[in-house]
Amino acid sequence: MERHEIEAVLAVAEELHFRRATERLGLAQGRVSQTVKALERRLGVVLFERTSRRVALTPAGRRLYEGLAPAYRQIQEVTAQAVTIGKGITGTLRVGFSSQWASDMVLKTAKLFRRAYPDCAVELEEVQLRDTFGPLRSGELDLQLTEFPVDEPDLVAGPVIFSEPRALLVPEQHPFARCGSVCMEDLARTPLIVISGDSPQYWRDSIYPRTTPQGRPITHAASAVYWAEVLSMVASGLGVSPVALRAARYHARPGIAFVPLSDAPPLEYGLIWRCDGDTARVRAFVQTLCRTTSDRPR
Known part of the structure; x- marks a missing residue:
């Protein structure tokens, strides 16, 4: 197999989409599809099932991908090591x-x-x-x-x-803790705990907004220096704080709850x-x- 054929098979197998695979490789529209079809004709097997709605690996395609991917990565690593020595x-x-x-x-x-x-x-x-x-x-x-x-x-x-989806870190006894989710307008109903420091205002506002989407003011009631302080202050009932929803998997502890922010843009x-x-x-x-x-x- 030629290098361009290997790269085409790997790209389509990983993207499961011919257009995205073509864009990933920086090729002209249709080039990846033509390469894969030519390879399938030469090998005499179908590598991908194609419909108007989806692309999927056939058993033959899956086996080819599983064999090619680690070998190709190894070639890339060895090449990179050679370049490393040179550069x-x-x-x-x-x-x-x-x-x-x-x-x-x-x-x-x-x-x-x-x-x-x-x-x-x-x-x-x-x-x-x-x-x-x-x-x-x-x-x-x-x-x-x-x-x-x-x-x-x-x-x-x-x-x-x-x-990452956003969430609101709230005290365990807070009314929000009993909700399946809250929205950005709800931030006007409870004081916010924020991280203080020297970060730019635009960056701080993206994490800790000062107004809701409808323009209602959001109270910044308390500030902390470190994340551990935020957890303790929320558990003590001093306020709530915006977080990534994934934080629940890393920082769950008694006294706090993580509630999804349904309409907040992702972090x-x-x-x-x-x-x-x-x-x-x-x-x-x-x-x-x-x-x-x-x-x-x-």
Whole structure:
């Protein structure tokens, strides 16, 4: 099989959509479909079942994908290692994260990165929300996976890696705790606990709004410096606080409840780095992280 045939099969198997596979590979419209059809004719087997509504792997296609994917990744890793030696991707890369779920993704990526670039160490550090960009700007970090939006002249806002539904962290005895969900207008009915600090106002407003969509004021009654304080203050009945819904899996404890915010936009998490810090190490880690979120069959 030629390289372009392998890449076409892998892209379609992982996207289960010919147009998305074509866009992913940066090819002209219809090119991936033509490549797969030609390969199927040459092999004498059907690799994908196609209808007007869906694309699915046949048993033969599944077996081919399962054999090709790890071999192709190994070729990519060996090639990357050779490029690393040539380009000098060595030293230490310092990566920050702002939440436990972001930490999980960074840790997974760091493991793959070390395998591909054995001469480059990776150090990880949690970033406190009270100073979202401080460690990056000071040079303490080279790269960061954090909540968006980010609109800073000295920072590059890279790709959005994943998004999370929002929820409201409330005291266990709060009336909201008995609801299946709440809406943004409900924030006007209860005091909000926020993280204080030096983060830009636009960023803080995206996490802790000051008005509801209909313009009703939202009371910011108390502030905390660290996330652990927010948990304790909410459990004590001092207020509620917006969070990612996934926080319930990491921070559940007596005295609090997590209630979905039904009409809130999702929290987006993306990569950021300094404009003057666009190094080969940073680019390699960004590519590795993006690959970990895209090379699984959907």
